[in-house]
Amino acid sequence: MDGADLRAQAGFASMTVRCGVVDLGSNSVRLVVFEGRGRNPAAIFNEKAVLGLGRGLHDTGQLNADAVDQALTIMQRYHAVARAMGADPIEVLATAAVRDASNGAAFVGALKERMPGVPIHILTGDEEARLSAHGLLLGFPGADGLLGDIGGGSLELVELHQGEQGKTGSLPIGTIRLADRAKGDIGKARAIVMEELARVPWVHSASGRDLYLVGGAWRAMARMHMAQTGYPLSIVHHYALTREEARDLSGVLMAATRRTLERMPGASSKRLADLPFAALVLRRLLRASGARRVIFSANGLREGWYARLIDAAERKRDPLLAASHDMSLRFGRDQAMPPALFAWTAPLFEDESPLAVALREAACWVSDIGSHDHPDYRAEHAFFRVLRQPGVGFDHHGRAFLALAAALRYEAEAEAPFLPSARLLLDVGTLRRAEILGAAFRLAYTLSGGTPVLLAGTSLERRGGRLVLRLVEGSGVFAGESVLRRLETLAAALGLESSVQVTQRG
Numbered sequence: 001m002d003g004a005d006l007r008a009q010a011g012f013a014s015m016t017v018r019c020g021v022v023d024l025g026s027n028s029v030r031l032v033v034f035e036g037r038g039r040n041p042a043a044i045f046n047e048k049a050v051l052g053l054g055r056g057l058h059d060t061g062q063l064n065a066d067a068v069d070q071a072l073t074i075m076q077r078y079h080a081v082a083r084a085m086g087a088d089p090i091e092v093l094a095t096a097a098v099r100d101a102s103n104g105a106a107f108v109g110a111l112k113e114r115m116p117g118v119p120i121h122i123l124t125g126d127e128e129a130r131l132s133a134h135g136l137l138l139g140f141p142g143a144d145g146l147l148g149d150i151g152g153g154s155l156e157l158v159e160l161h162q163g164e165q166g167k168t169g170s171l172p173i174g175t176i177r178l179a180d181r182a183k184g185d186i187g188k189a190r191a192i193v194m195e196e197l198a199r200v201p202w203v204h205s206a207s208g209r210d211l212y213l214v215g216g217a218w219r220a221m222a223r224m225h226m227a228q229t230g231y232p233l234s235i236v237h238h239y240a241l242t243r244e245e246a247r248d249l250s251g252v253l254m255a256a257t258r259r260t261l262e263r264m265p266g267a268s269s270k271r272l273a274d275l276p277f278a279a280l281v282l283r284r285l286l287r288a289s290g291a292r293r294v295i296f297s298a299n300g301l302r303e304g305w306y307a308r309l310i311d312a313a314e315r316k317r318d319p320l321l322a323a324s325h326d327m328s329l330r331f332g333r334d335q336a337m338p339p340a341l342f343a344w345t346a347p348l349f350e351d352e353s354p355l356a357v358a359l360r361e362a363a364c365w366v367s368d369i370g371s372h373d374h375p376d377y378r379a380e381h382a383f384f385r386v387l388r389q390p391g392v393g394f395d396h397h398g399r400a401f402l403a404l405a406a407a408l409r410y411e412a413e414a415e416a417p418f419l420p421s422a423r424l425l426l427d428v429g430t431l432r433r434a435e436i437l438g439a440a441f442r443l444a445y446t447l448s449g450g451t452p453v454l455l456a457g458t459s460l461e462r463r464g465g466r467l468v469l470r471l472v473e474g475s476g477v478f479a480g481e482s483v484l485r486r487l488e489t490l491a492a493a494l495g496l497e498s499s500v501q502v503t504q505r506g
Contacts, residue, residue, distance in 0.1 A: 018044070020087035021305045022078050026054025026097035026176055027152030027274070028216065029071060031078040032302050033087050039314050039322035040391040041138065041299075041306050045085060049074045050270050054097030054153045058180040063101045072110055079115040092120040093305060095128055096153025096174060125170025128301060129156035132214055133165050135303030139237065139319060139392035145209035146289050149300055150217055150278060152176035157200055160212070169200040173281060175217050175274035186254060186276055193284045207290030214300035217278035220271040222296045225249050227266025232421040233387070237298035238395040246294045247286060253279035299392055319393030320358055324365035324402070327389065331369035333450050338364040340452035345440050347460050348467075348494065349433070359398060360437065363405045367441045368450055370410050379412035387422060400425035401434050408438020409445070432493070439490040443469075446486055447477050467491040470501045 020033045033045035051067040051074070075092070082090045092111065098104040099122045108120050123131070132149040140163075147158040153174040159166030172181075173196050182189035197203065213222075222236045225245070241249070253261070253275050261272050271278075282294070307315065328338055341364040349360065366386055370378035386394075387403035394402070400422035412419060423431060440460075448455035457475025461468045469487050471477050479487075479500045491498035 018085055018087045019306065019309060020045075020078075020082035020085070020090040021302050022075065022082075022090075022092040023302050024053075024071075024075075024092055024094040024098060025151050025153070026057070026095065026174055027052055029053070029074055029078075030302070031081060033082060033085050034306050037310055037314065038326060039138070039310070039317045039319055040326060040393050041303050043390070045081065047078070047081070052152070052176065054101075054174070054176050056180060057097055057101055057153065058177055061101065062103045063097060063107055068107060071107075072114060075111055076114040079118060089309075090118050091305065092118060093128075093131070093301060094120060094122045095151060095301075096125075096170075096172070096177070098122055099124070100153065100172075125154060125156065126168050128154070129158050129168040129170055130165060131304035132156055132300045133158040133160065133168075133304065134307040135299040135301060135305075136160075136212055136214060136297050137163060138303055138307055138315075139297060139299045140212065140295070141319060143210070143212055145211055145291060146203055146206035147212045147214065148218075148282075148285055150174060150213075150215035150281060152274075155196075155281060157203060159202060159205060166205075167200075167202050169202075171196040171199065175277045175281075178277045178281070179273065182277075186280060189277055189280055190284070193281055197284060197288045203285070203289045208292050211285065211289055211291035211294045213282070213294055213296050215278075217271055217274040218282065219296060219298065220268045220275065221249060221253065221278060221282070223268070224253075224264055224266040228264070232424045233396055233399070235388070235396070235399075236296050237392060239296045241294050243286060243292055243294075247283060250279040250283035250286070254283065303392070318358065319391075320362050320398055321365070321393075323389070323391035323393035324362035326391065327369055327386070328365045331372065331385070332365075333368055333371050334452065336452045337368060337448075337450060337455070340455050341367060341441070341444055344444060344455060344458070344460065345437065347462055348436060348440055348490075350462075356433065359401050360433075362398070363402050363434075363437050363441075366402055366406050367409050368445070369406065371450065379407045379410035379416065380418055382410055383407035383412065383418055383422070396425055397430070401430055404431070404434040405437040405441070408435060409441035411442060436490070436493045439486065439493050443483065443486040443490050446482055462494075462496065465496055467494055467496040467498050468501055469498070470503055473502050473504055475505070 016036045018033055018035050023030045028048050028050045030048040032043050035042045035044045051070050053063050053067045053071055055064045111120055133147050136147055137143060142163045143160045144162045145160055147160055149156040151174045155171045155173050157169040173193055178189050181192055219236045222239050258272055261267050261275055342361050369385055370382035373381045383403045386406050387399050404422045444455060447458050454476050457472040457477045459470045487498045
């Protein structure tokens with residue numbers, strides 16, 4: 001009996017469709033199982049084994065013999081896990097080590113025996129680069145600059161022009177291969193990287209724009225920087241550094257001894273050998289590209305593979321709004337309420353930028369996600385549910401704004417100990433907007449009970465120095481004590497006086 005039959009027998013036949021991809025890299029092998037076909041990949045299983053399959057490849061021309069048997073065992077397990085979870089399709093993507101090794105084809109043959117029926121695709125450098133770009137663009141649809149994806153065997157580069165892919169390149173300077181080529185000498189490695197980057201002069205086109213970084217070694221660098229600076233959010237995706245910050249971080253890591261690295265906050269023990277070489281590649285890439293800042297992405301090759309399974313209309317959806325809508329579907333009560341709330345709150349804000357409008361719409365979608373939680377913990381649960389949710393559509397600014405608005409909607413105390421992690425990520429103006437929205441949501445849900453039908457009997461209007469709440473007589477809403485109190489709070493947040501106007505049904 002296969003995994004699909006087992007799930008059906010257990011009563012899970014109606015569960016959302018799943019798919020699985022194995023990233024067979026030079027340093028690690030990883031299985032990710034995604035659930036659904038939504039705009040934001042939902043990874044429900046993610047397991048990695050660091051094997052160093054490509055270690056020594058430069059000298060021997062073959063895969064690391066000590067890692068091959070381990071890889072076959074791990075891959076057999078991944079096959080069993082993916083099948084048991086009902087993932088379909090399942091595919092293996094083999095990258096630099098397998099495509100460059102003289103015994104790569106024999107290794108793939110052994111894999112096919114252990115994973116019958118599973119496609120094993122040995123990617124070219126161009127394919128690897130373009131899949132990484134597809135994955136990046138799920139989270140950064142308007143990405144503009146240069147993508148760099150570093151693995152153990154190679155560095156993939158892709159030109160990006162406002163969300164469109166341009167030239168690609170694949171260079172043999174992944175962290176493992178670079179260390180092997182330089183015999184562990186960072187000075188020799190510098191010369192190698194300079195020589196390789198000279199082969200792709202088009203990287204200069206990123207001058208003054210962004211450098212998007214993909215790959216475990218660079219994510220490890222980001223985590224170290226976050227730990228050292230006390231950053232209030234432990235999510236690498238969308239973390240950004242200025243050019244100067246990235247250069248300084250790279251310089252420190254390039255010069256550090258292993259013992260020094262071990263003592264640094266946030267250092268990954270499994271990445272210690274890679275860090276100096278990853279830092280070197282980043283520093284030289286910054287110089288070659290002239291990029292103004294770096295942005296780290298958790299999306300790459302695997303998410304790019306997933307993106308091919310999504311239809312074109314789904315891919316075109318705004319990732320922020322798609323993620324917010326998904327949260328509303330999972331945790332909200334009435335899917336007609338957020339659009340009604342979006343229209344209802346519009347009079348509160350003047351001269352909104354496109355980003356501010358999008359954030360307000362997203363906030364409306366997540367405004368009811370604590371409705372099924374214990375009343376005493378709704379504010380805290382809603383806050384962390386938004387701030388820490390795994391969707392790729394939220395950058396750190398957006399997470400903080402939406403989390404704060406959701407918490408204040410549930411009347412979080414101003415001095416609640418969990419709120420500073422969001423406040424530290426927002427400027428004064430954005431903080432004020434989140435506070436206004438939170439107060440508006442409290443008023444709207446008090447009036448309507450979370451139903452658009454009752455909300456339709458109310459409206460807000462800014463009239464001179466006053467905020468006027470209009471109520472339709474006989475519509476089931478009235479200005480009780482709690483309504484008046486919350487109206488006053490909202491008006492005060494806007495710097496206005498408050499009043500209520502009752503009108504007859506039209």
